[in-house]
Amino acid sequence: MSARTVLFIAEPQSVTGIFPTLQKEGLQAGLADNLTGALGFIKKSNPCLIFCRPTLQGFDASALLRQAQDVDDFPPVVVFAPSGNAEEATKYLSLGARDFWVEPLVWEKIKLILPDEPEPEPEPEPAPETAPAAAPGEGQVPGKFRIIGRHEAVLRVLALARQVARSKATVLIAGESGTGKEMFARYLHHNSDRADKPFVAINCAALPEHLLESELFGHEKGAFTGAINRKLGKFELASGGTILLDEITEMDLGLQAKLLRVLQESEFDRVGGVDTVKVDVRVLATTNRDIEGTVAEGDFRQDLFYRLNVIPLKLPPLSARGDDVILLAEYFVNKFTAAYGLARLVFTEEAKQWLMEYAWPGNVRELQNLMERAVLLAGAGPITPRHFLMGDEQWTPDDLTAVDADQQAASEAAPPVGPDEALSVMPIHEMEKRLILKSLAETTGNRTRAAELLGISVRTLRNKLNEYKKLGVEV
Template identity: 35%
Template sequence: MHSERKKILVVDDEPGVRDSLTLLLKGNYDVITAEDGEEAIGQVAELQPDVVILDLILPKVDGIEALKSIRKSNPSIPIVILSATNTVKSAVQALKCGAVDYISKPFDVEELKQVIESALSSSPDNGSQTNRAESLPRKPVLPEYSGDFGPMIGKAPSMKELFSKIKHIAKCDTTVLISGESGTGKELVARLIHSESERSGAPFIPINCSAIPETLIESELFGHEKGAFTTAVGRRVGHFELADGGTLFLDEIGELSLQVQVKLLRFLQEQEFYRVGSTVPRRVDVRVVAATNRNLEEAIKEGRFREDLYYRLNVIGLKLPPLRDRFEDIPYLAEFFVEKFSSSYKGRKLQFSQEAMNRLVEYNWPGNVRELENVVESLMALSTKDLIEESDLPEKIVSNNHISDLASETVSGRIRFEEAERRFETEIILKALRKTNYVQTRAAELLGISRRILKYKMDKLNISDKPPQHQKAE
């Protein structure tokens, strides 16, 4: 049983602190101690502790440098910072460098235990650290490839215009609102704005507003004080403080509640905020870049988004084109993704036949560049051939060709426009009916029309209101 106890490395130059922590923790953990950063780095390499409790002010090698060294050699070991009240700014810097949490001196015993338990639960738990790290499924680290502008590919006129705007916007230290469909590369653009700006040496902190429960988003953004709510066992630094000096990227900004929108608006107006549970305003130097795939102007009309916040965010607006509107980039993107994933699949270099590439170009790409990337990686992983033919492509892409063929027939004069329209409406209504098991109300909702209009079109196009098998039975 003893071998299963977790190992805690306590690093502090004060013997009293090391002794106190050893006394508090030895009942549940095996405690190792180090009195300076140099010794701590050696202890980590030799003994592979499960958690490191690290003071910031240390002799020989200071806490920040020790943290960086440990993170570089043992990235899976969680590190908790011990911070005196006058070193909170350094604690924030430590969090930016990879520490999982920090506690202030003099520390509360229950808070300390809670932080350690949380750190342990955030790391894999099956045996020694070496074994745990080896047991984790790891996605291969992909090399970074240069595109036409940073990692972005774009030869279409709309993309060249976008790249020019990014270069200009990066130099203007004001808020930016990026809009575009899912998968168009909004975070990539935000990172490019940051990397091209004078803030490039400071942190870029992204947060997806739609991925965090409404009850937690305020705490994630602004931080909280100990006791601010039931589970607030310690002080927490929010994303605004983590991004101090750099850029905070708020993805899916349209998902924020009206209550949080008010607090974000206050920050943009005053450049200050309050941690949850605090009455002390805090000031940070942060550039906010926001993104959305929603129509915020419609959300304003519906009362779901504040108009004043919209104008504060939309000082500079960038709209990203969907992939279907820059189809000339598809061959270059496909080639780029083949190159990107090649090292992960033993150097494979896929090529596309002209027919296959035509289908890729003709496809509507509702998931945009992200969907194309997934298709290419899927082909890299699953295809047994290095030359991809039309038949090797996913069914959704191959079956999409009917509409393109219809357009070709119409433009070439082989069929009249009215006939093409009739065929298109017939196909799309039948697809909606099949998808909803011929429940007309649901099919109408799917098509965005009323049931009455759907029924009118079905009668006009002689489409049965029953599935084919029922027709045969009759």
């Protein structure tokens, strides 16, 4: 899936105004006005995000969402309209839409849900060789999610999650960033009696207090400058289903008090509203901080902590999961080779040893990203420790020569490193230039693929190329 393409299914005049901003931010935008054209674009360009109208001539968002249910790794879909109500929003969320937005489309909101932001890790059924050696049904939801892992600490968390999934009890999921907290939240939802109802997630760390309150509880028209329409909040959109409050400890104390009311009374007021809104929502929350320490420091309400911590789930860091590192690495490699249409890859024993000895500060998310990089660098394979290098400063001239040998694709724009150079010190900026030019040559000039290969943004790549042009380098 491309991390740089967004598809809009709408009338051109309603969305093209946002296109220059997307382009400035290094994104490509596609446009379709019917279901056939949309499906063709999705198949050809693999967008990372789709915005669509509820209905157009020749298009219905419900039909798109039903097709999405049968496709692994289908891009998330946001339905947007000039206005809307809870019934309409619930309809599309129950069909699998990521969200329902009321216009206008603005970059400040779009950027929050792009793949660069922390996202859940939806996992299709793994190949038999990566399935956990656990009891039948261990950690899986038919056709939806499977938690990959054999380690005892993971299986204990899964057993508790299954036990409480069908209750309405609030669950507080704690763990380091990248351990899969949101994945476990979705696991709880899809194993609950609310599985056919909306699952709505919001990152409490991504928005300032006044915007977060509006996102959670909605607002009335005219409640503040820019509130040109009534907006439904996440609690209202999740009614009947589940809401996930991601990174709950980042929430302001004043807003914590309003959240406590929702948990205790199942009701709230929209910003600028006078009528109380009743909701039936199961609340899940995550944190990557020591929440009890945060309570002791006075930054988190003690009564809210007790209300959220009815069922605590503590996820272990990847470094404490033993052989799960290899299990997950093989799963991700199989996933990315399939996604990129590459032949199956295996690890050398040295690579497996490297994976087991590395500290994994970024946990499963870091492992996933690193395996994508290894797949792109390994070519015909096998995957070796050299393919795990994670920064330009860790690439040496010897590494560049080895990559040339593996890929058999030396670039005329980036001449191969000679034996004398390989034994000498090379300035980092020269090494950086050679890597960038080499990546462009290996991707036949495709800047998006080259940036992915290098682990940088398209904007950074573009800026570097502009610098080289000023120096007279042909790119």
